[in-house]
Amino acid sequence: MSNRFKLITDGFVKNNPTFVLILGMCPTLATTTSAINGLSMGLATLFVLVLSNIVISAIAPVVPDKVHIPAYIVVIATFVTLVQLLMQAFTPAMYETLGLFIPLIVVNCIILGRAEAFASKNGVLDSACDGLGVGLGFTCSLTVLGAVREMLGSGSIFGWNFLGGNDGMLAFVMAPGAFICLGYLMVLFNKFLKKS
Amino acid sequence: MAVKSNLKNMALCLTAVCLVCSALLAGAYALTKSPIEAAAKAKTEKSLSAVLPAFQSVEATELDGVRYYTAVKDGETVGYAIESGTIGFGGPLTLMVGVSADGTVYNTSVLSHNETPGLGAKCTSDKKFMAQWQGLDPAQKILSVKKDGGDIDAITASTITSRAYTRAVAGALDVYKKIKEGESHE
Amino acid sequence: MEYFLIIISAIFVNNIVLAQFLGICPFLGVSNKLSTATGMSMAVCFVITLATLVTYLINKYLLIPFNITFLQTIAFILVIAALVQMVEIVLKKTSPSLYQALGIFLPLITTNCAVLGVAIDVVTKQFTFGGEAHFLNLGEAMVYAFATSLGYGLAMVIFAGIREHLAMNDVPKAFKGVPIALISVGILALAFMGFSGMVK
Numbered sequence: 001m002s003n004r005f006k007l008i009t010d011g012f013v014k015n016n017p018t019f020v021l022i023l024g025m026c027p028t029l030a031t032t033t034s035a036i037n038g039l040s041m042g043l044a045t046l047f048v049l050v051l052s053n054i055v056i057s058a059i060a061p062v063v064p065d066k067v068h069i070p071a072y073i074v075v076i077a078t079f080v081t082l083v084q085l086l087m088q089a090f091t092p093a094m095y096e097t098l099g100l101f102i103p104l105i106v107v108n109c110i111i112l113g114r115a116e117a118f119a120s121k122n123g124v125l126d127s128a129c130d131g132l133g134v135g136l137g138f139t140c141s142l143t144v145l146g147a148v149r150e151m152l153g154s155g156s157i158f159g160w161n162f163l164g165g166n167d168g169m170l171a172f173v174m175a176p177g178a179f180i181c182l183g184y185l186m187v188l189f190n191k192f193l194k195k196s
Numbered sequence: 197m198a199v200k201s202n203l204k205n206m207a208l209c210l211t212a213v214c215l216v217c218s219a220l221l222a223g224a225y226a227l228t229k230s231p232i233e234a235a236a237k238a239k240t241e242k243s244l245s246a247v248l249p250a251f252q253s254v255e256a257t258e259l260d261g262v263r264y265y266t267a268v269k270d271g272e273t274v275g276y277a278i279e280s281g282t283i284g285f286g287g288p289l290t291l292m293v294g295v296s297a298d299g300t301v302y303n304t305s306v307l308s309h310n311e312t313p314g315l316g317a318k319c320t321s322d323k324k325f326m327a328q329w330q331g332l333d334p335a336q337k338i339l340s341v342k343k344d345g346g347d348i349d350a351i352t353a354s355t356i357t358s359r360a361y362t363r364a365v366a367g368a369l370d371v372y373k374k375i376k377e378g379e380s381h382e
Numbered sequence: 383m384e385y386f387l388i389i390i391s392a393i394f395v396n397n398i399v400l401a402q403f404l405g406i407c408p409f410l411g412v413s414n415k416l417s418t419a420t421g422m423s424m425a426v427c428f429v430i431t432l433a434t435l436v437t438y439l440i441n442k443y444l445l446i447p448f449n450i451t452f453l454q455t456i457a458f459i460l461v462i463a464a465l466v467q468m469v470e471i472v473l474k475k476t477s478p479s480l481y482q483a484l485g486i487f488l489p490l491i492t493t494n495c496a497v498l499g500v501a502i503d504v505v506t507k508q509f510t511f512g513g514e515a516h517f518l519n520l521g522e523a524m525v526y527a528f529a530t531s532l533g534y535g536l537a538m539v540i541f542a543g544i545r546e547h548l549a550m551n552d553v554p555k556a557f558k559g560v561p562i563a564l565i566s567v568g569i570l571a572l573a574f575m576g577f578s579g580m581v582k
Contacts, residue, residue: 179568
């Protein structure tokens, strides 16, 4: 039990996908224009990660070695399409905001990476916990990055405007701000959280 | 660990995975089809009720490739909502423009845009910019931004977006004229 | 004229890395040295153009007629994975020197989201390029895909040049590696923002 709990908590600091493993940079940079967008993208990825980890750990023993990558990709793509359809149906506005980056969850290296490194070698429950931990760590990083960019760039947080309608520094909502913010957040992470 | 690969089990495994996944997705597609259509319809209805005076029913029509909606209340036409597209700063900009029966603009709403966040994207949130379209009478105002000698207040630092928005409204009013002409011929 | 606008737009205005955030992982991963950066850019260029051609045709003649566009993501990623494998085999047999140059990058390209991103964008998004908003035809799609990959190469080569210099400087410990690289890309992206709005 404590082992599984550790699998979940590892995803936050020790194996944090964004700050330590440096995986899945594209959605991290592109969708974090606000805290809520970052959170939604994180949750969509979490959903795919947990389900694909479960299915892949279940089918891994019967998949022939040479075709395991295509087989895993098909499984992942199925869950991504499922998320796509569900979001289109129930959160159409968010689907439009995140746009291209929902189908691109397929090529998010975190998911195939966890499938290869963990799910294909471990049991279903452990894999689910691993997916949950890494997914939550990813969600957490994206929400933090989104919140920082939203605060600096639009002067609001989760849509609540604390600058009284004044504009923030717009560059932080745009592309350059994404790179610079993530760079500095990584510096802070290295300085205070990472154990050398 | 994984099974040793040979041609037969590789083909079998991939076919099985593909079949199961496609079947699963076909099922999901069938289940989500009606909610997706309902969501798209709700979006159109929301923008229609924002740009038109109170109405009981609408009818969608196409005129020269432009889609417009005729709103009817108690058997009388109370206004038209016209979809009007143009090119903004970052890409296509599509508006829904509501025109009252007397030919004045009732209200406008953005259907889709690619404008810069915090600048051009304010065309969906800037109260002053949005309010000036309500009740605008095209016979009394010049439809271009003040910088170009017109009567429209542009969004600060977003002249190109404001010009595009103005162009889209003007385009919708042209369509309105055509609709009226078509009706008087009948 | 329109092709010219497509090329300018795809390379500078909407640069795939600096404005659209696609293909960042390999961009950060292999931009340490100018030579590997060039190799990767060439491999990406090759695969993006080829993959866009194939996925465009599949979408038009298979997915749309049978009304199964919801299988788009699966179909496209499978095509890309198969294509990368095929390119690898063909190169190995026909041009060992090119294979030596691009070989190690090819397997990485399957999970490069730039390839899938461009393939999906081309068939789902409406582009304007100075005229009416429209879906791209095959010729435009090919030009767009090729120019986009040139933009990828441009960003990659510029950045590898910057990074070679960064490596020689004394950077504070917490900034070493990826953080300082990200901050430099941010400044590069700031420079590329000067192109925004030039082509619509």
